Amino acid sequence: MIGKEATKKIIEHYGATDKDSGSVQVQIAILTERIVNLSGHLKENKRDFSSRRGLLKLIARRKSLLRYLQRKNYEGFTKLVKDLKLKS
Secondary structure (H helix, E strand, O other): OOOHHHHHHHHHHHOOOOOOOOOHHHHHHHHHHHHHHHHHHHHHOOOOHHHHHHHHHHHHHHHHHHHHHHHHOHHHHHHHHHHHOOOO
16 A cells, blocks of 8 residues: 555646646546555565455556547656556
């Protein structure tokens, strides 16, 4: 789980305003941070299958948001993918 400070930094960096926590770019960035943290947890705890299921759900949600962003704002999509170092 990411803390409030990390979430606030992500919102300030990717959001249109300081309180813009609902835009697609911010949601994708927050999901990416959660995925990175959970992946590290699963490297240490290989048999934590419930966390693995949660990780797969987060990845699926991020994937659908990325597809939406690619359809609606391709330039923003390419910038976000490059910034977060994701495969497209």
